[in-house]
Amino acid sequence: MSEPGATVTPYEDGPLLVRGSFEIVTPDGERIEPGRGTVALCRCGKSASKPFCDGSHKLVGFRAPTAETRD
Amino acid sequence: MRLPEPRGPVSATLVDALRRAPHAVPAAEATDDEDLQLALFICYELHYRGWHQVDPAWEWDPSLLALRAGLEQRFETGLRDLVDEHEPVAVAEVPRALAALVAADDRPPNATASGYLQRHATREQFIEFVVHRSVYHLKEADPHTWGIPRLAGRAKAALIEIQLDEYGGGRPERMHAELFRSMMDSIGIDSTYGVHVDAVPAVTLATSNLISLFGLHRRLRGALVGHLAAFEMTSSIPNRRYRDGLRRLGGGHTATRFFDEHVEADAVHEQIAAVDLCGGFVAAEEDQKAAAVDVLFGAACCLAVDAAASDHMLNAWHAGRSSLRTPR
Numbered sequence: 257m258s259e260p261g262a263t264v265t266p267y268e269d270g271p272l273l274v275r276g277s278f279e280i281v282t283p284d285g286e287r288i289e290p291g292r293g294t295v296a297l298c299r300c301g302k303s304a305s306k307p308f309c310d311g312s313h314k315l316v317g318f319r320a321p322t323a324e325t326r327d
Numbered sequence: 328m329r330l331p332e333p334r335g336p337v338s339a340t341l342v343d344a345l346r347r348a349p350h351a352v353p354a355a356e357a358t359d360d361e362d363l364q365l366a367l368f369i370c371y372e373l374h375y376r377g378w379h380q381v382d383p384a385w386e387w388d389p390s391l392l393a394l395r396a397g398l399e400q401r402f403e404t405g406l407r408d409l410v411d412e413h414e415p416v417a418v419a420e421v422p423r424a425l426a427a428l429v430a431a432d433d434r435p436p437n438a439t440a441s442g443y444l445q446r447h448a449t450r451e452q453f454i455e456f457v458v459h460r461s462v463y464h465l466k467e468a469d470p471h472t473w474g475i476p477r478l479a480g481r482a483k484a485a486l487i488e489i490q491l492d493e494y495g496g497g498r499p500e501r502m503h504a505e506l507f508r509s510m511m512d513s514i515g516i517d518s519t520y521g522v523h524v525d526a527v528p529a530v531t532l533a534t535s536n537l538i539s540l541f542g543l544h545r546r547l548r549g550a551l552v553g554h555l556a557a558f559e560m561t562s563s564i565p566n567r568r569y570r571d572g573l574r575r576l577g578g579g580h581t582a583t584r585f586f587d588e589h590v591e592a593d594a595v596h597e598q599i600a601a602v603d604l605c606g607g608f609v610a611a612e613e614d615q616k617a618a619a620v621d622v623l624f625g626a627a628c629c630l631a632v633d634a635a636a637s638d639h640m641l642n643a644w645h646a647g648r649s650s651l652r653t654p655r
Contacts, residue, residue, distance in 0.1 A: 267598040267602060268422065268423075268602075269426075270597075270598050271594065271595075271598065273595065273598055273599070291588070291591065291592075292492050292496065292591075292592060292595065293488075293491065293492065293496055294488055294492070294595055294599070295591075295595060296591070296594045296595040296598060304567070305590060305591055308591045308594065309563075309591070309594040309595070310563055310564075310567065310590050310591060310594055311562075311563030311564050311567075311590070311593070311594045311597070312564075314426075314429075314430075314564070315564070
C-alpha cells in the first residue's frame with residue numbers, strides 16, 4: 257500500500273489535524289489558504305475562525321475521543 | 328544590542344567585565360531579583376545574538392559560566408519553591424495532566440492582562456505590553472530550538488513540526504519573530520532587537536530566562552517541552568483578545584497579523600506539543616515517571632512565571648502607573 261497523500265488525526269477533546277499534501281476548498285471550489293503545513297480543523301463547532309480551530313473547544317468543555325466509538 | 332544598565336552588583340560586575348577581553352570574572356552575589364534576572368539575561372544573550380562590542384569568546388568563558396551556574400541555581404531553587412511538584416502520571420495521561428494544569432490556572436478575562444488589553448487598555452498601555460513582550464518575541468521560538476538535538480523520534484519530529492511553523496516554513500516574512508517586528512513597526516515602537524531590555528522589570532526578563540535555562544541544560548529537556556506545551560496551550564485565546572484590543576485601538580491588518588497568526592497556529596501547536604511532543608518524549612524515556620514529572624514541572628513554571636509578568640502589568644495599570652521601569 258502506498259503512503260496516503262494526507263492524514264487526518266482526531267486529537268482527544270480537540271480538533272482534527274491535517275498533515276501532508278492537501279487542499280482546502282469551498283463548495284464552489286475556491287481555495288482556502290491554510291497558511292501552514294499542518295492545520296487544525298474545528299471539530300467542536302465553536303471556532304470563530306472556521307474551518308480552522310481557534311482553541312474555543314477548551315472554553316466549551318468539548319469532549320470527543322481520538323477514534324470511533326461503537327456501543 | 329547594547330549592554331544594559333546594571334541593576335545591582337552582579338549585573339554591574341558583568342557589564343564591566345564584558346566590555347574588556349575575556350578574563351576571570353570576580354564573584355558577586357545578586358542583591359535582588361532585578362539584579363539576578365538581568366545578570367542571567369546578560370549571560371544567556373551571549374548564546375543568541377550576543378552584545379554589541381563584546382568579545383564572542385565570552386560565551387564559553389569558564390569564570391562567566393561558573394558565575395552563571397550560581398545564578399541559575401538560585402533561579403531554579405526559586406522555581407521549585409514556586410510550583411508544587413506534580414505527582415507522576417502514566418504516559419497516556421500526560422496530555423490530560425497538562426490540560427488539567429492549564430485549566431486550573433485559568434482565570435476570568437477581567438482578572439488577566441489579556442482581558443484588560445482587549446477591553447480597557449489605552450494605546451499607551453498596549454504599547455507597554457508590546458515592549459514587555461518584545462524581549463522574548465523578537466527571538467520567538469529560538470530558546471525551544473535548543474531542544475531539537477536533545478530529542479529523538481516522535482518527540483523530535485513534533486518539535487520540528489512546531490518550530491517549522493514558528494520560523495514561517497522557511498519564508499522570512501512569515502517567521503513569527505518577524506511578524507512581531509512588523510507589528511511593532513506598524514504601531515510606531517522601536518523594533519530593534521533587544522532595545523527595550525532596560526525598560527522591562529525582572530518579572531518580564533524571567534519569562535525569557537526561564538526558556539533559556541530549560542533550553543541550555545540537557546537535564547531540563549523535559550521541562551523545556553512541558554514549557555512549550557503550556558505556552559502553546561495558553562496562547563490562542565489570549566492572542567484573540569490582544570488582536571481585538573489592538574483593533575479597538577485602531578490597529579489595521581498589518582498590526583494585528585501577528586496575533587491573528589497565533590490564534591490559528593497555536594491551536595495547531597498546542598495539540599502537537601501536548602500529545603506528540605510531551606507524550607512522545609515521556610514514552611521514549613527510560614524513567615517515564617521522572618520524565619512526566621519534569622514535563623509537568625516545566626509546564627507549571629511556564630504558567631507561574633507568565634502569570635507573574637501578566638499580573639505585574641495588570642496591577643500597574645489598575646493603580647494608574649506605568650508597568651515599565653522607565654516610563655515612556
